[in-house]
Amino acid sequence: MDNVINTVGIIIYATLLYTPPLLFAAMGSCFSEVSGVVNIGIEGMMTIGAFTGATVAHFTGNPWLGFICGGLAGMAFGLLHGVATVQFGADQTISGTAINFLAPGVAIVTAKAIFNSSDTIPLEPTSKIPTLFSDVFTSGTAWSNFMKNIFSTYASTYLVFVVLILVWFVFYKTRFGLRMRACGEHPLACQSLGIDVQRTRMICVCISGFMAGLGGACMTMATTNQFRPTSIVGQGFIAIAAVIFGKFRPQGAMLGCLLFGMCSGLRVVIGTSSLNISAQLISMIPYVVTVIVLILFVGKSHVPAANGKPFVKAK
Amino acid sequence: MKKLIALLLAVVMCLSLVACGASNDTAANDAANNDAATTDEAAGEATGETVKIGMVTDVGGVNDKSFNQTSWEGLQALAAEDPTFEVSYLESKTDADYASNIESFIDEDYDLIICVGYMLADATRAAAEANPDQKFAIIDDNSCEDLPNVACLMFAQAEASYLVGVVAGMATETNTVGYVQGMVSESMNQFGVGFISGVLAANPEATVLQFNANSFGDPTGGSAATTDMITKGADVVFHAAGGTGNGVIEACAANKVYAIGVDADQSPLAPEYVLTSAMKRVDTAAQDISKAVKDGTFTAGTHMYDMTNGGVDIAPTQDLLTEEMIAAVEEAKAGILDGSIVVPTTAEEVPEFTLDDAE
Missing domain, CATH: 3.40.50.2300 (Response regulator)
Structure with a gap:
């Protein structure tokens, strides 16, 4: 019985550890995609956010300032993507790919300039995103371990779910959310109703970069304590997959991120157990499950009709 | 107006790409500056010919907090202590860089090329076979021990x-x-x-x-x-x-x-x-093999670093x-x-x- 409680506790713990960076980035991706701008540069925006967050937190000692700056750095690259694609109608996939090359390059060059190394200096525990309730739950019995593993987690994990509710509200309960979604479906109709499509899309791409930056900062300021060139490897693309999985809805993307996180947790639990299964097979679990669920249970995804199409103002 | 902004943006993007592409060169320049410094000292003291040691990292890069970094620190310490050594490194960003990095050291007539990590084994073997007069050392690999010009530095x-x-x-x-x-x-x-x-x-x-x-x-x-x-x-x-x-x-x-x-x-x-x-005292190993080249005592084959010689x-x-x-x-x-x-x-x-x- 204790074993079962422990195992379930660890799976939930691992899920909550993997999810926040993915979910922040996935929510960012949602904003951009529903307004009609394909943002494949999420990965790059996460990388620059991861670097900036860790750097600012190191120099100021203030984790939240670092976290916000991580978001702003992502936003700067979002703006770049927005100017290229929304303002000048450049191909969105190419611009996003360029950002995926550019952002890690900028991060590493800057790291070399500041730290004389491609890694940042490890953060002091006080400059890291704090763990909540670490004193409330102590280890001991199986149940107290369970509670500790689940609830004594980084503040960013709690934050991401709060932000998710906010994002859901903005999407479906505000005028901006409606306009934003309309811009992704039929921009011409929007324009005829007096909505500034380009401005709306520009705002969405910037929010997208901001969120991706926060996701990156979670990775270097909570899960680990420094930026390395390998800090962000593929999380951005998994986030984009989660968005498609969730049919371009933030709550759906959350399910996608949680599923991926849970499978990764399962991988760890099976790996540390005495079950004799090849590590290569275990490592496949998250990806195989994602593919199977996509095929079997997720019906046809509704892609925003004008997604990926540059909008040129009608005269 | 719009065209002007577009032009500006294009310029900014190009510049940042250049900056990003330059990361390798910056490191190399740093190294080159260091080299220049050491060479000057060497000339000042006139202690004889310089011995050029080149190090090729694996994809971990020179600041990996692990063996690449330790090797480079070992070489830097060596150059600081004995100015006849001229040390330099090239970072590999992908597996494809190994051969070209080794090649550029060969072209510049380095006395010894140290390849860090078993991932460089194939590139080292190819280069060593093609250039039998060039001395190589490779860390953490002994698949090249049959070659007469490669020292394999292994750790226990x-x-x-x-x-x-x-x-x-x-x-x-x-x-x-x-x-x-x-x-x-x-x-x-x-x-x-x-x-x-x-x-x-x-x-x-x-x-x-x-x-x-x-x-x-x-x-x-x-x-x-x-x-x-x-x-x-x-x-x-x-x-x-x-x-x-x-x-x-x-x-x-x-x-x-x-x-x-x-x-x-x-x-x-x-x-x-x-x-x-x-x-693992990769730094000691890198220094030892460099000194051996200078003294003319370089030997190919496996060099085992274990407790007996302070290698671990x-x-x-x-x-x-x-x-x-x-x-x-x-x-x-x-x-x-x-x-x-x-x-x-x-x-x-x-x-x-x-x-x-x-x-």
Whole structure:
């Protein structure tokens, strides 16, 4: 019985550890995609956010300032993507790919300039995103371990779910959310109703970069304590997959991120157990499950009709 | 107006791409500046001909907190101490860079090219066969030992792991320690085999929880696995898992238990919780082979770095170790040196090591 409680506790713990960076980035991706701008540069925006967050937190000692700056750095690259694609109608996939090359390059060059190394200096525990309730739950019995593993987690994990509710509200309960979604479906109709499509899309791409930056900062300021060139490897693309999985809805993307996180947790639990299964097979679990669920249970995804199409103002 | 903005933006983008592409060159320039400095000193002291040593990193880069960095620090120390050495490095960003980096050192008539890591084995072999007069050294690989111009610098990682195993066995209060390995391979297994033997030698009651992350770049997985081990009672966790190990150390610090680092002294990552580190003195090896080239005593084939020549050791940071632990480590070292302790190196010799069975 204790074993079962422990195992379930660890799976939930691992899920909550993997999810926040993915979910922040996935929510960012949602904003951009529903307004009609394909943002494949999420990965790059996460990388620059991861670097900036860790750097600012190191120099100021203030984790939240670092976290916000991580978001702003992502936003700067979002703006770049927005100017290229929304303002000048450049191909969105190419611009996003360029950002995926550019952002890690900028991060590493800057790291070399500041730290004389491609890694940042490890953060002091006080400059890291704090763990909540670490004193409330102590280890001991199986149940107290369970509670500790689940609830004594980084503040960013709690934050991401709060932000998710906010994002859901903005999407479906505000005028901006409606306009934003309309811009992704039929921009011409929007324009005829007096909505500034380009401005709306520009705002969405910037929010997208901001969120991706926060996701990156979670990775270097909570899960680990420094930026390395390998800090962000593929999380951005998994986030984009989660968005498609969730049919371009933030709550759906959350399910996608949680599923991926849970499978990764399962991988760890099976790996540390005495079950004799090849590590290569275990490592496949998250990806195989994602593919199977996509095929079997997720019906046809509704892609925003004008997604990926540059909008040129009608005269 | 719009065209002007577009033009400006294009210029900015081009510039940043140039900046980004220049990362390699910046490093090389730094190195070149260092070289210039050393050469000047050399000329000033007029101590004879310069010996040019070139180092090619693997994809970890020169600041990897591991063997690339340690090798480069060793070479820099050497150049600082003896100005006849002129040292330089080239970073490999992808596997495709190995051959071209080696080639550029050959073109510039370097006396010795040090290739860091077994990932460079194929490129080194190709270059060594094509340039029989060029001297090479490769770290952590002995597949080139048949070539007359390649020195293979090998480390007895099992011995270093054995020492930290002894420390872990003594430090644990729950008689449970954890071990996270980055990849299952003959050379990586040596870490686990040595560690487990050390733990059991110091504490026969202890159990070792093991996890194969199957990745050197998954800190989240390392962190989750470590928390799992800690929940199961582990209070000391050793990792031999590169970037994944970053998560291991992080999880140990979060749960206030001890972590043990690998390759370099990893104490700075979490000074209060990194108990010790299993160190490979790659710096010593790089210096030795460079000196051998200068003295004309360079020999090809395998050069084994183990306890007898100070090639492996525990980290110099020992603030968290008790006197008993330090004494036990010294005793283990003496035992290994006089042959009374033979550290196993293969999975077959240590049945407690379970990661290999999964194959």
